[in-house]
Amino acid sequence: MPTRIAIIGGDAAGMSAASRARRQDPTSEITVFEQAGVASYGACGMPYHLDGRIPDPTTLIVRTPAEFAQANIDLQLHSRVVEINTASQYVDVQSTCEKSARPTKHHFDKLLIATGAEAVQPRIAGCDRQNVFLFKTFADMLRIEKYLQKSIVRNVTIVGAGYLGIELAEVLTLRGLQTRLLDLAGTVMSKSLDHDISQLVLQELNSHGVLSILGESLLALNGPSNLVREVVTSHGQWETDLVVIVMGVRPASDLAKRADLALDKFGAIQVNSRQETTQANIWAAGDCTSAMHRISGTPTWIPLGPQANKQGRIAGANMVGQSLEFPGILGTAFVKAFDLHIGRTGLNEAEASAAGLEFTSKTITASDRAPYYPGGGPTTIRLIAEKSTGKLIGGQVIGRAGVPGRTNVIATAMHSHMTVSDLSELDLGYAPPFAPVWDPLIVAANQF
């Protein structure tokens, strides 16, 4: 009898696991349960449907259920796993279409939990009004687009100035809407960037007409009937036609918790580097799990797509008999705010302090290409190094070109424990359209 592999969650981690398991083991039965009506889509592309940059949202779908079926992977949409029975090794699956139908049992030999993350919602009245939206799923995106098309919307309020809030501020402004960006923190991207670096992002947003309301807490969403017309914060209020809530996410680990799997201090499912949970025959991967941070050396919860895919791939291989280990994360991430590109990797100053590291931080601003070559602009680079050893522990890069590449070089250098002195010795390429002869990274490394 073939091994029965069940996977809960049909996005990055789940589908990477399914594909990898199938490649390694042609005979196992692989079933994926996805509660939504769509799976395997590029969630990070969703903001760009709202300004028409990605006109057809179905292009976000990487592989369809039919394509998975061709690979002999049974992807069941509208199928929510409501319970995991670890002793008898089955899951109860409830249709999300026919909610009156009774759950069906599905037995497994091996189970992967890839339930991802779920949106955090404010605990205030008004969140259930018709013009208040989360922006977490494909369905959320479609709902907002539909509302924008059929209603008169002039003013939008975005609650949360993280990556997603910034991307939404860009696309909704470019759609012609007056956009307000609200965050409890005193700046944007407060968790990812150091305060002064985040000011560069804020300037870019403001210069494109985004109104920022920072350091204020959301108190009320008021309105006459089933619509919110007014946002009230600790410092003021304003009119709004639409509210999008992107305050952050948390691990979707309730199902695992109810099945007595251990969670960690982030509320994420506890896994080792082979993505094994505390229960035999059950793996977990992606945003519902933490991962070892390669710099701090401690488990850290940073939900990002690339590691979800990589962890899924590792879990998929291990479920069919391999023994791969996930090497950990650096929290490398990019975001675009209008014409400004932002990259960060490793620890920022606050994270370095929290990790108990004594550090030195140096910041430079230099031309992103040869200064005489047209089209260039300033790139700001912050490097953070451990004080005692000079070991690179983090970097932030902000500019209008070359940002992803320079951020990735810092990540690569940290991967192999380079010092800032090693970084200054790198043989980085040069040509006037792409870099100055002293690359800004080398200039930054030479400051130490």
Next chain:
Amino acid sequence: MPTRIAIIGGDAAGMSAASRARRQDPTSEITVFEQAGVASYGACGMPYHLDGRIPDPTTLIVRTPAEFAQANIDLQLHSRVVEINTASQYVDVQSTCEKSARPTKHHFDKLLIATGAEAVQPRIAGCDRQNVFLFKTFADMLRIEKYLQKSIVRNVTIVGAGYLGIELAEVLTLRGLQTRLLDLAGTVMSKSLDHDISQLVLQELNSHGVLSILGESLLALNGPSNLVREVVTSHGQWETDLVVIVMGVRPASDLAKRADLALDKFGAIQVNSRQETTQANIWAAGDCTSAMHRISGTPTWIPLGPQANKQGRIAGANMVGQSLEFPGILGTAFVKAFDLHIGRTGLNEAEASAAGLEFTSKTITASDRAPYYPGGGPTTIRLIAEKSTGKLIGGQVIGRAGVPGRTNVIATAMHSHMTVSDLSELDLGYAPPFAPVWDPLIVAANQF
């Protein structure tokens, strides 16, 4: 009495050395002799003056003699060193303006030779005609621009399809000229890229109207009087209004040779990692020297700007009492051919074979950003790894975005001796405008 530092050559290596020595030692006397009428300029930017992209050629000058004077560095232009007396420690300096003037003696305690490279010329008649130009110096650039402005030029022949030949093909085509690119090798960039990768560059050039004449040797430059009107090769001939010769360069080491400094097999001045020559108190840096290749472990002559600057900086520090070592080169380089960006680092297949390495090479083509995000295009990545160890030994990247960054990541990985398996574990950033969730580098590394 202050230490007398003399430097021969006022470009990348020479001026970096002067600046670094001055910073470390405020008291020494620093004199730089430059035979040309301009120094400290971005030679790699020169092609872009010819299509007006850099309208004012003086913007290529990084620092003027007056600025160096303010830093107490005596930069003497039009001053050719015609002899080095190593025993009595002086150089003979000849004015290049007043050629009848007698050379003057200049004593030194420490000498840096930073004479760079000189252009290779074909050994055929006609090279001295008025419409045949080298493209090596600032003066060459000005002469060509002047000729283009005052003469009727429709057809241009570029002899040599290396980096410079390709850049000139782009700018002269964009200036509206019919451009022919001639090379003895059967392809473009034959020394830098593997043959099949170079075909992508060739396609780009051809698609923009550049005529390529490859695998043919230049036999004659014919014309009625003081002008060349016809180029004759081993396979044919064509009319031309202008010939630009960029066949390559060789180390400018004659002066050093006459002073009995040891040269290496490339004809470059032999130096150790502290940039010391075989003569006491004499250093050399930049294109007139070889450098240790970090992958092959052997001295290699690859004349490129960033290492000239770095070596100069190291020589400058060492001349005033420090003991820094140059860590070697990877031959990382970028070039732009119209809309195609090309990066290479480490060894290509031919170089790996020449170094006696058994290798495996894998090539992928993937989207440079999320496939659904507008403006993307294919990026081709070749990774070359040592067969027995999986150690990364070279990479080539070709595409329309993200090429410098991905090339630099490969260079950074090689700097710390990563294997392709290490590369596949990197935490590289992701956002739809900049990269797919599986970065093409990871996809390439996963092929091994």
